[in-house]
Amino acid sequence: MRKIIVAGNWKMNKAFHEADDLVFDIVKHIDKNGANGVEVVICPPFPYLELATDITENDGVFVGAQNVSNQESGAYTGEISAMMLKSIEVKYCIVGHSERRKYFNESNQFLSEKVNICLKHEIIPIFCCGEVLEERNSGNHFDVVKNQLTESLFHLEAKDFKKVVIAYEPVWAIGTGVTATSEQAQEMHVFIRNLIEENYNKRIANDTSILYGGSCNPQNAKELFANPDVDGGLIGGASLKADDFYKIIDSF
Numbered sequence: 014m015r016k017i018i019v020a021g022n023w024k025m026n027k028a029f030h031e032a033d034d035l036v037f038d039i040v041k042h043i044d045k046n047g048a049n050g051v052e053v054v055i056c057p058p059f060p061y062l063e064l065a066t067d068i069t070e071n072d073g074v075f076v077g078a079q080n081v082s083n084q085e086s087g088a089y090t091g092e093i094s095a096m097m098l099k100s101i102e103v104k105y106c107i108v109g110h111s112e113r114r115k116y117f118n119e120s121n122q123f124l125s126e127k128v129n130i131c132l133k134h135e136i137i138p139i140f141c142c143g144e145v146l147e148e149r150n151s152g153n154h155f156d157v158v159k160n161q162l163t164e165s166l167f168h169l170e171a172k173d174f175k176k177v178v179i180a181y182e183p184v185w186a187i188g189t190g191v192t193a194t195s196e197q198a199q200e201m202h203v204f205i206r207n208l209i210e211e212n213y214n215k216r217i218a219n220d221t222s223i224l225y226g227g228s229c230n231p232q233n234a235k236e237l238f239a240n241p242d243v244d245g246g247l248i249g250g251a252s253l254k255a256d257d258f259y260k261i262i263d264s265f
């Protein structure tokens with residue numbers, strides 16, 4: 014059975030006290046109302062991860078990092094390792110967000126190393142894929158996503174691939190207020206699931222959680238999540254306001 018996941022990517026936002034308040038608010042809401050079978054994940058910036066893992070302990074809310082080094086340890090100034098994340102009980106890590114690809118030139122090959130190191134340290138990668146607008150307009154979106162998955166994920170053995178969560182995030186929808194239509198999301202999610210079946214098997218394809226990300230908000234979440242192959246969302250802007258984030262969680 015695949016998991017339904019709603020993950021909040023806070024990006025580079027919030028001061029310490031604001032982060033503290035937001036984690037508390039989310040935990041309070043889940044304690045009071047439950048999460049309706051949804052695995053709730055919050056991905057704050059690095060300095061707040063330990064605060065988040067402390068507050069969320071035993072509360073049905075899990076913590077993810079937004080990035081990880083491709084290296085084990087050593088002289089890599091400014092980097093954060095998978096071992097460090099694991100040691101503060103971080104469960105997930107976003108890998109391959111389009112902002113990392115664009116601003117930090119992270120290639121599919123480089124991202125495959127991050128996926129490997131996460132899995133080695135028992136951290137679940139939330140692997141992001143998705144096309145830019147020109148690629149969609151020229152009809153190349155399926156090839157782009159296939160290439161991203163092939164070069165970053167499909168080298169994995171089945172036993173490791175099974176642990177990965179995929180987030181389809183069309184780049185033109187991220188932070189733009191333009192959401193993929195329900196049909197566009199479902200179509201790409203089915204395409205991804207079929208690729209997984211071709212590379213592994215039907216059971217693994219059925220069991221893989223494929224999230225949608227890109228301007229998902231309380232108004233459109235219900236329609237997007239109603240699709241049979243959309244197993245939740247990776248939420249940017251709307252995860253920064255507790256009320257919006259709950260409404261998205263409650264859309265299932």
Ligand code: PEP
Pocket residue numbers: 022182186187188189190226227228229247248249250251
């Ligand atoms: C994201 O950054 O992963 C994202 C989906 O952002 P937003 O929801 O703001 O479009």
